[in-house]
Amino acid sequence: MSYANEVFERVVKENPGELEFHQAVKEVLSTLEPIVSKYEKEYKEAGLLERLVEPERIISFRVPWVDDKGQVQVNKGYRIQFNSAIGPYKGGIRLHPSVNQGILKFLGFEQVFKNSLTGLPMGGGKGGSNFDPKGKSDNEVMRFCQSFMNELYRHIGADTDVPAGDIGTGAREVGYFFGQYKRLTGLYEGVLTGKGLAFGGSLARKEATGYGVVYIAAEMLNGVGGDVAGKKVGISGSGNVAIYCAEKFKELGAKVVTVSDSNGYIYDENGINIDAVKEIKEVKRGRIKDYTNYVKSAKYVENEKPWVESMDIAAPCATQNEVDEKYANLMVKNGVKLIAEGANMPLTNEAVKIVQDNTILYMPGKAANAGGVSVSGLEMSQNSLRLSWTFEEVDERLKGIMKNIYKQVTETAEEFGRKGDFVTGANIAGFKKVATAMIAQGV
Ligand code: NDP
Numbered sequence: 257m258s259y260a261n262e263v264f265e266r267v268v269k270e271n272p273g274e275l276e277f278h279q280a281v282k283e284v285l286s287t288l289e290p291i292v293s294k295y296e297k298e299y300k301e302a303g304l305l306e307r308l309v310e311p312e313r314i315i316s317f318r319v320p321w322v323d324d325k326g327q328v329q330v331n332k333g334y335r336i337q338f339n340s341a342i343g344p345y346k347g348g349i350r351l352h353p354s355v356n357q358g359i360l361k362f363l364g365f366e367q368v369f370k371n372s373l374t375g376l377p378m379g380g381g382k383g384g385s386n387f388d389p390k391g392k393s394d395n396e397v398m399r400f401c402q403s404f405m406n407e408l409y410r411h412i413g414a415d416t417d418v419p420a421g422d423i424g425t426g427a428r429e430v431g432y433f434f435g436q437y438k439r440l441t442g443l444y445e446g447v448l449t450g451k452g453l454a455f456g457g458s459l460a461r462k463e464a465t466g467y468g469v470v471y472i473a474a475e476m477l478n479g480v481g482g483d484v485a486g487k488k489v490g491i492s493g494s495g496n497v498a499i500y501c502a503e504k505f506k507e508l509g510a511k512v513v514t515v516s517d518s519n520g521y522i523y524d525e526n527g528i529n530i531d532a533v534k535e536i537k538e539v540k541r542g543r544i545k546d547y548t549n550y551v552k553s554a555k556y557v558e559n560e561k562p563w564v565e566s567m568d569i570a571a572p573c574a575t576q577n578e579v580d581e582k583y584a585n586l587m588v589k590n591g592v593k594l595i596a597e598g599a600n601m602p603l604t605n606e607a608v609k610i611v612q613d614n615t616i617l618y619m620p621g622k623a624a625n626a627g628g629v630s631v632s633g634l635e636m637s638q639n640s641l642r643l644s645w646t647f648e649e650v651d652e653r654l655k656g657i658m659k660n661i662y663k664q665v666t667e668t669a670e671e672f673g674r675k676g677d678f679v680t681g682a683n684i685a686g687f688k689k690v691a692t693a694m695i696a697q698g699v
């Protein structure tokens with residue numbers, strides 16, 4: 257059995273029930289073979305892969321808070337400090353009822369390679385809670401965030417671990433986290449990213465993940481002599497990533513025809529009205545179904561995903577495993593030529609195989625959605641410098657980073673004999689730098 261396979265089997269045995277974590281580890285280890293076989297002796301001596309799949313630290317804690325009725329509620333809180341070989345732990349905080357340790361370990365593991373690909377000095381981490389912000393008042397969200405930070409503050413800091421947004425965590429939550437961190441420590445420092453613009457946030461952070469997805473999709477098309485303009489695009493989700501992905505696709509002349517949430521999807525043949533989606537989701541915190549109140553001609557389909565429609569480009573921007581074999585086959589049938597993942601691991605490993613076998617250009621999340629954490633890295637730089645850059649300056653740097661990620665991914669794939677396989681390219685390119693740093697720093 258190969259070294260990578262041995263380590264994978266050990267992961268399954270030692271982390272029972274953590275299915276998403278197994279899936280993410282399998283995806284990465286199965287593509288590292290070309291580099292692992294080259295340096296096997298050195299890696300084995302250093303116990304490199306065994307160390308790579310084990311988080312440096314898992315912090316897990318109780319989050320008690322009082323709801324508006326005066327009732328005490330208790331949630332689970334976590335921070336996975338996965339790997340600090342190339343910089344302080346960096347990664348978002350997910351607030352969603354489905355959150356558990358296995359999901360956060362998969363996200364933390366992915367983050368290690370993603371952050372490495374950005375070229376910025378950031379290690380990998382992820383945190384979260386099974387708290388559901390939906391239907392909660394601002395005061396309830398505030399009390400939850402304060403309680404979460406009462407425990408987390410002692411483990412984070414501008415040079416140790418820098419959390420940010422993810423599903424269920426946006427500017428409102430980051431503001432409450434930051435306020436409580438400052439109260440508890442007395443420090444005004446860049447301990448979180450995605451902050452409000454009035455207190456150290458970076459321009460273009462809100463847009464960064466979605467814009468980055470489009471910048472890399474444009475590079476992918478350019479690589480085959482194509483162009484974003486005129487393409488029909490299907491997007492899933494209607495949160496932070498989906499909205500700004502739609503905005504940039506539209507700006508570059510594509511037509512975005514779908515958005516969705518966990519209840520259903522909208523199809524608008526005239527192109528999604530992004531201002532309407534922003535108002536429904538960012539202002540009213542409503543459901544995507546309400547879009548039909550803004551655009552009467554749009555269609556709403558309950559309990560279905562956008563992938564049943566025909567489109568040239570698919571950008572899954574909701575959550576993990578939203579595209580399984582059935583939907584991957586539908587994408588092939590419906591004419592999808594390019595997939596760029598805004599979400600983390602939205603395709604199952606079986607779905608990835610189907611789209612790659614059918615020669616769909618496919619960019620995995622750790623490369624395609626790295627724009628968000630990249631601008632988080634730029635926010636950290638601005639905070640350290642006590643400066644703020646203009647929107648254009650940050651956006652230009654973001655474009656440069658996404659271009660460079662595309663270059664690394666394609667060149668690495670080619671170097672290791674897997675031309676056009678962006679999964680292998682992204683995994684090996686992200687892994688190389690982390691491996692070098694881990695070996696150099698000793699056990
Ligand atoms: P938001 O909370 O802003 O939006 C999430 C969207 O996805 C909502 O439309 C939500 O619908 C939908 N969704 C969430 N969970 C599910 C589910 N279980 N089934 C179906 N739909 C679901 O989150 P973001 O836009 O920030 O994050 C979306 C994805 O992008 C995640 O995978 C995240 O990890 C990834 N990502 C985010 C980055 C960021 O900067 N924010 C950076 C890189 C990746 P509903 O309201 O019905 O729950």
Ligand code: 2IT
Pocket residue numbers: 346347348349367370418419420421422423449600625626628629630632
């Ligand atoms: O998955 C991700 O890359 C994020 N949620 C963003 C992390 C960050 O630190 O900005």
